[in-house]
Amino acid sequence: MSLLATFESIKKNFKLKPQTYVIDNWVFKLHYKATVLIFLVSSLLVCSRQYIGEHIRCIADGGVPEHVMNTFCFFTSTFTVPWVNMTAEILSKTTDIKHLDASLLDSGNLAHPGVGPYGMNSGEPIKKHAYYQWVPFILFGQAIMFYITHLLWKKLEGGRLRYLVDGLKLAAFALADEEVTVRDSKIPSRQDKEKKINQIRQAFLTRVYINKTWSLKLIFCEILNLLHVILQVLITNTFLQGNFYKLGVEIMDDGLESNVDILDEVFPKVTKCTFYKYGPSGSIQLHDAMCVMALNVINEKIYTYLWFWFIFLFVCSGLGLLWRLLTLVLHSRSKKFNQMVFANTCPGKLNPWNVLTVSKRCNYTDWLFLKYLSKNIDGMVFREIFIGLAEEMEDKEPSKEALILSEEGGKYD
Structure with a gap:
């Protein structure tokens, strides 16, 4: 040859x-x-x-x-x-x-x-x-060694993101009541789209597929890459x-x-x-x-x-690890930072209230999961998921008046 x-x-x-x-x-x-x-x-x-x-x-x-x-x-x-x-x-x-x-x-x-x-x-x-x-x-042999960390991260990640985003590739075009096939791709029906979006929301809120160690494993592999060099x-x-x-x-x-x-x-x-x-x-x-x-x-x-x-x-x-450290510090503290991070993955500007609601109620794993979720699905679909999460989190959060009443009731007890 x-x-x-x-x-x-x-x-x-x-x-x-x-x-x-x-x-x-x-x-x-x-x-x-x-x-x-x-x-x-x-x-x-x-x-x-x-x-x-x-x-x-x-x-x-x-x-x-x-x-x-x-x-x-x-x-x-x-x-x-x-x-x-x-x-x-x-x-x-x-x-x-x-x-x-x-x-x-x-x-x-x-x-x-x-x-x-x-x-x-x-x-x-x-x-x-x-x-x-x-x-x-x-x-x-060195080429094989450089590929090992990728295989390790795939094993640790376990295909969780792939399972969640599967079927949402063309979900932005889901306007019909039935599934439509275009060449080798499938456009889901509106019902399937809503079902999948709801599944992602529930997975996010209950941490069924993405647990707290997901981000730790990713950071571990990124540190491993630096040490491997x-x-x-x-x-x-x-x-x-x-x-x-x-x-x-x-x-x-x-x-x-x-x-x-x-x-x-x-x-x-x-x-x-x-x-x-x-x-x-x-x-x-x-x-x-x-x-x-x-x-x-x-x-x-x-x-x-x-x-x-x-x-x-x-x-x-x-520099990648410095960026990871920066995201760890600012993900729940800076509205401007979140708007900048999600600006390229979501059409239009996200409502600042939604950004503030989601970021302040998320740990770093949840925030990082949202970031990678935005890379894997259409921007319009991600915007719908993000706004829906903000609404659900706001509904579950006790109002300020309820917190004040509970505190006053505790004083009398």
């Missing part, structure tokens, strides 16, 4: 189509939709040979066949000799590490950073690179041998003073590989190879993008 055909298969499963019901917000969707898609596309890119060619191609002597050397170096590991800027202290200790000097690369006297003479008994330190074998598996940064940094934390910062700082940057160190394009075999007399022969790592051209782009994406995702998740 070609790469484009594979992308087509992903596209079919990630169509941007309206959901039948909504139980989360756009910040939550960034985790289980946008981020999962990024990781899946990235894992396919590092597996593709259609555009980057062979993942590794090694140049060696004729003692080892080329395909054997390529396979050996890819499935074992390659290495580079870490480079340093020359100092008087280093020069006083050894004279055999000039190929490590970054200034030589800038002057054009070094072919590739980290590539230089390295013999069988050399004591110079080396840095092995074996992570590229695991990149597609790690990326795919931090966990993924830790995983990626460990996978890249501690180089991911500083990747984005050094990319923005590098490039002006030296040709050697953080990408050359973490994702070297040219590496070394050593193949040992027994010669005709039984002695060990060393076959040195210089390998071109075409795969690292893709890897560096992926992990650079992921560094900035994780920053963006962390900021959005933090």
